[in-house]
Amino acid sequence: MPIHDQSYRHYTGERALHRRGWWVIARNGMLARLRERRFLGLLLFAWSPFALHAVQLYIGATIVRAAFFGASEETFHTFLAQQRLFVFFITIYVGAGLIASDRQSNALQLYLSKPITRNAYIVGKLLTLAVFLAAVTWVPAMLLLVLQILFSGSLDFVLDHPRLVPAITLAAALQVTLAAVTMVALSSLSSSRRFAAMLYAGVVIFAGLLATVLEAVTHNGAWVLISPQNTLLFINTAIFNGPPDNLALLGSAGAALILLLVASAVILERRVRAVDVVA
Amino acid sequence: MNEPAVVLDGVSVHYGRHQALRDITATLPTGAIGLLGPNGAGKSTLIKTLLGLVAPSSGRMRVLGYDVRESPLDVRARVGYMPESDAHIPGMTAVAFVAYCGELAGLPPASAMQRAHEVLFYVGLGEARYRNVETYSTGMKQRIKLAQALVHDPDLLFLDEPTNGMDPKGRDEMLALVRDIATAKAITLIFSSHLLPDVEFACDHVLVLHRGALAAQGPIATLKGTSARVFELRVKGATPSFIDALRGAGVDCDGEPVELMRVYMPENHRAQVLFQIASQHGVQIRHLRASVPSLEDVFARALGEPLEVAADRQV
Numbered sequence: 001m002p003i004h005d006q007s008y009r010h011y012t013g014e015r016a017l018h019r020r021g022w023w024v025i026a027r028n029g030m031l032a033r034l035r036e037r038r039f040l041g042l043l044l045f046a047w048s049p050f051a052l053h054a055v056q057l058y059i060g061a062t063i064v065r066a067a068f069f070g071a072s073e074e075t076f077h078t079f080l081a082q083q084r085l086f087v088f089f090i091t092i093y094v095g096a097g098l099i100a101s102d103r104q105s106n107a108l109q110l111y112l113s114k115p116i117t118r119n120a121y122i123v124g125k126l127l128t129l130a131v132f133l134a135a136v137t138w139v140p141a142m143l144l145l146v147l148q149i150l151f152s153g154s155l156d157f158v159l160d161h162p163r164l165v166p167a168i169t170l171a172a173a174l175q176v177t178l179a180a181v182t183m184v185a186l187s188s189l190s191s192s193r194r195f196a197a198m199l200y201a202g203v204v205i206f207a208g209l210l211a212t213v214l215e216a217v218t219h220n221g222a223w224v225l226i227s228p229q230n231t232l233l234f235i236n237t238a239i240f241n242g243p244p245d246n247l248a249l250l251g252s253a254g255a256a257l258i259l260l261l262v263a264s265a266v267i268l269e270r271r272v273r274a275v276d277v278v279a
Numbered sequence: 280m281n282e283p284a285v286v287l288d289g290v291s292v293h294y295g296r297h298q299a300l301r302d303i304t305a306t307l308p309t310g311a312i313g314l315l316g317p318n319g320a321g322k323s324t325l326i327k328t329l330l331g332l333v334a335p336s337s338g339r340m341r342v343l344g345y346d347v348r349e350s351p352l353d354v355r356a357r358v359g360y361m362p363e364s365d366a367h368i369p370g371m372t373a374v375a376f377v378a379y380c381g382e383l384a385g386l387p388p389a390s391a392m393q394r395a396h397e398v399l400f401y402v403g404l405g406e407a408r409y410r411n412v413e414t415y416s417t418g419m420k421q422r423i424k425l426a427q428a429l430v431h432d433p434d435l436l437f438l439d440e441p442t443n444g445m446d447p448k449g450r451d452e453m454l455a456l457v458r459d460i461a462t463a464k465a466i467t468l469i470f471s472s473h474l475l476p477d478v479e480f481a482c483d484h485v486l487v488l489h490r491g492a493l494a495a496q497g498p499i500a501t502l503k504g505t506s507a508r509v510f511e512l513r514v515k516g517a518t519p520s521f522i523d524a525l526r527g528a529g530v531d532c533d534g535e536p537v538e539l540m541r542v543y544m545p546e547n548h549r550a551q552v553l554f555q556i557a558s559q560h561g562v563q564i565r566h567l568r569a570s571v572p573s574l575e576d577v578f579a580r581a582l583g584e585p586l587e588v589a590a591d592r593q594v
Contacts, residue, residue: 008429013390015356015385104369107366109366113330114355115353116383274330
């Protein structure tokens with residue numbers, strides 16, 4: 001007789017309420033990425049601008065009290081704008097396969113045969129990507145602010161710029177939400193993570209280039225609206241620097257982003273199903 | 280008396296214009312239930328509807344006492360589903376995959392991992408549990424699908440074509456597992472298959488679907504019609520009036536008279552009745568042999584087709 005019976009036994013332990021499926025999915029997705037050395041390298045590299053800005057703030061606060069080294073709202077705006085490159089790479093690295101890989105391996109019917117709703121599945125996948133994106137945008141930006149307080153030895157900077165914390169949070173939230181929702185929706189369109197990655201890269205790069213060229217040729221700022229990234233940049237500038245002269249364009253930019261998020265939600269609603277109905 | 284595992288009340292399902300299930304009303308008891316039907320009969324659709332993955336266009340369903348429309352998550356927390364197609368979560372070892380499925384079903388992480396090890400040993404993958412699922416053979420993938428369906432110890436198990444693609448030895452082992460789950464482990468299971476011998480081996484009850492409609496249901500022993508005596512009959516000079524006369528005398532029959540016909544004699548009739556009716560209609564009986572009814576007969580009768588055609592449909 002074996003010391004421990006390894007055959008099937010009925011389970012008598014605890015069962016969780018089925019309301020934390022989204023967290024199980026998100027945690028598993030995050031741990032899976034964190035086990036990859038390449039991804040850890042990418043995350044570390046994404047923090048290199050933070051290190052440079054930290055040095056800049058240190059010098060500005062302790063050695064050379066020059067405007068160039070000093071902290072301002074623009075420092076944080078610039079930092080978040082610089083992080084767009086890493087947001088792009090991390091979005092593709094983590095997000096392209098989030099749903100595409102599940103579609104390729106028929107995993108959707110496994111997920112949805114468990115006590116998990118489609119919304120919980122989507123939230124779990126979104127959170128997987130959003131946490132990493134927040135880790136290279138909002139988290140280092142807030143840490144920079146903490147460092148500024150520590151280096152200067154007072155809260156004066158934060159008290160002088162009361163809009164800064166909400167501005168960083170709002171700008172980072174927009175950046176993270178837009179990238180995560182768009183990527184996850186595009187990932188649900190295909191069963192190939194490469195195709196999903198190419199779709200996202202195409203949308204970001206092609207639309208960005210086109211908007212920049214058309215804006216330069218026609219001298220019409222409205223072309224910014226055809227590129228989600230340029231639109232986001234435009235809105236983030238308004239968040240940090242105050243409303244632009246062209247308020248109508250700001251309203252249109254906000255509407256364009258909302259439209260993109262709604263379109264992504266519609267795609268996810270139609271594509272995340274356990275049964276594909278083709279009739 | 281035990282509460283029925285599944286109650287279907289006038290369930291219809293449409294995929295666009297195509298009607299996949301037509302007004303199914305049935306009560307499935309606990310135990311091992313075979314879901315039979317040719318390809319496209321609606322077996323997988325019925326399972327997905329019971330899981331709440333497909334919304335019926337009409338009708339109501341109860342699974343383990345829960346209304347599927349109102350409490351789909353409660354249903355899914357208590358059932359396990361082994362899909363027909365190859366399905367796994369990419370990039371995972373078998374034990375991580377099964378433990379993850381356990382967590383998704385509501386088990387705490389430590390319990391899910393312990394259960395994953397136990398269940399993988401039970402389905403015969405104990406030695407291969409640290410291998411990536413993507414490197415598994417077809418037979419191993421079938422076993423891992425069974426393991427993920429069992430990990431949270433469901434009360435009801437849906438098995439959709441569990442022996443597909445398995446070699447004869449693997450198929451026998453899978454059927455033995457299925458039989459053990461239903462009998463020794465007392466888990467109710469619904470076994471969908473178009474392979475009659477598999478269902479006959481593993482199940483006590485069957486539900487036969489044909490073109491989305493319910494063709495027959497009940498205990499296999501009852502459906503086989505053990506109270507009637509069955510004969511194989513081949514005749515020459517058959518006329519429709521001969522068949523009508525047989526049926527008029529209470530003798531049910533299927534198949535083609537010129538080929539091989541199966542006749543079902545009521546208990547109070549003797550085989551001589553056949554000769555009497557044949558004589559009255561100028562028909563020669565060329566072959567008459569007592570036959571043991573099989574699930575194949577049930578299937579053929581339910582589908583209203585000659586035996587040969589029904590048998591061809593299985594393959």
